[in-house]
Amino acid sequence: MKNPIDAADRLKSRAEDDSDFRERLLAQPRETIEQELGVTLAGDHEIHVHEETYGATHVVLPPRGKYTEAEREEARAGAASLEFLRKTMYDPAPPARPPAAERPRAREDAATSEALAEAGRESIRRGLAFVESTLDEQGAWHCIRFNTADPNVPRHFERPPFVSALCVLALESSAEARARAMCAATRAYLVKTIEYPGLWRYYRHLPQDLDSTSLCSLVIGTHPWIALGRNVPPLLANRDREGRFMTWVLDEDEPNVVATFRIEADPVVNANVIAYLGDHAETKAAQRWLEALIAEGRLEGSSKWYPDAVAIYYAATRAMIRARPALDGLRPILADRILGLRDDNGDFGDILRTAQAVSALYNVGSLERINAKRQVERFIGSQREDGSWPELLAFGDQSLKWGTFGQIGHGSEAVTSAFCIEALERLVEVLRG
Numbered sequence: 001m002k003n004p005i006d007a008a009d010r011l012k013s014r015a016e017d018d019s020d021f022r023e024r025l026l027a028q029p030r031e032t033i034e035q036e037l038g039v040t041l042a043g044d045h046e047i048h049v050h051e052e053t054y055g056a057t058h059v060v061l062p063p064r065g066k067y068t069e070a071e072r073e074e075a076r077a078g079a080a081s082l083e084f085l086r087k088t089m090y091d092p093a094p095p096a097r098p099p100a101a102e103r104p105r106a107r108e109d110a111a112t113s114e115a116l117a118e119a120g121r122e123s124i125r126r127g128l129a130f131v132e133s134t135l136d137e138q139g140a141w142h143c144i145r146f147n148t149a150d151p152n153v154p155r156h157f158e159r160p161p162f163v164s165a166l167c168v169l170a171l172e173s174s175a176e177a178r179a180r181a182m183c184a185a186t187r188a189y190l191v192k193t194i195e196y197p198g199l200w201r202y203y204r205h206l207p208q209d210l211d212s213t214s215l216c217s218l219v220i221g222t223h224p225w226i227a228l229g230r231n232v233p234p235l236l237a238n239r240d241r242e243g244r245f246m247t248w249v250l251d252e253d254e255p256n257v258v259a260t261f262r263i264e265a266d267p268v269v270n271a272n273v274i275a276y277l278g279d280h281a282e283t284k285a286a287q288r289w290l291e292a293l294i295a296e297g298r299l300e301g302s303s304k305w306y307p308d309a310v311a312i313y314y315a316a317t318r319a320m321i322r323a324r325p326a327l328d329g330l331r332p333i334l335a336d337r338i339l340g341l342r343d344d345n346g347d348f349g350d351i352l353r354t355a356q357a358v359s360a361l362y363n364v365g366s367l368e369r370i371n372a373k374r375q376v377e378r379f380i381g382s383q384r385e386d387g388s389w390p391e392l393l394a395f396g397d398q399s400l401k402w403g404t405f406g407q408i409g410h411g412s413e414a415v416t417s418a419f420c421i422e423a424l425e426r427l428v429e430v431l432r433g
Contacts, residue, residue, distance in 0.1 A: 144391060234249060266306070294316060
């Protein structure tokens, strides 16, 4: 369903013109909204519709803030406080385990497509069992914050909503019961972390950001704030003069610890916002900018937060399929660019990059252009006995402004495994025709 960018205004306009609709909206708000917008709203959230009259005026107050003023002040000063920064993290993380030695691949004609598809399905189930073991009791996914230049810098677990949303969007590719249950648990966790009117932040000492907000919104689209577009105005207000979406929401009372070293218009962030908002006049400028970056080969250095072209291509293709017909003209270009990343063995780099490349090719309808059997064998061969795939850099600040100490990376075995499961689901589908 292509959700209207002005859903609430659409309801009001319809109610002004159609008295029967107005009466239904007042009497049965949930059912009427669901029918009009083609959505299913979360059942645990009350819906009230009020009608002002010439003798009665309603003033609707927003919900109380997530944090007290003391907590907000603590967050505003948190960047300078090591004690506070520790609160954004969890237990120290152990050293990264080395990748498993890849098992030898069979000759391409040694296994039938059906046999490999079944082996891939079993690999997916083992991967899901591992991922399930890493989720906390709230359904939150963990990530590890580490230094990409100095392995001696302490590593810490973290559980920001962004990571949970990023992984669930990959896991939604699987119809396995275990995957469905994990997605449901994580959606409930993301609802608990939402801030009015539908915004999220990575850490409490950072301002709200459009990357976290767009991905979390995609995951919990049935929440009434999201379905009715409550967070659309602040997203649209966070564009520059060229119509590109800025990463950080820098309101006056928000922490401002990012202004001095940020790259605002990030291609992945813009792709994620387009995926959420859809193909509308308000996103056209961002679409044109992203299309030009990719078509003209200007991705080098364009993203502060994502490590390579594969991550950008992956996000662009996700936006393409979720916001059709947005970015559709990039389909053949993206296919050729992704295929051009292969090495002499037909691989796309490490297993995380390969997973994202495979899923991106699936999204643009070009997965048949690679050897699916070979890639399934690689995913199976690189999986550990416990069902995991290795911790690899998924995203993080790779600028040199703050030297070695500032080169922060984020990733975990669970994050890599989510993307590998998504890729295997796509490959198994191709093998089974």
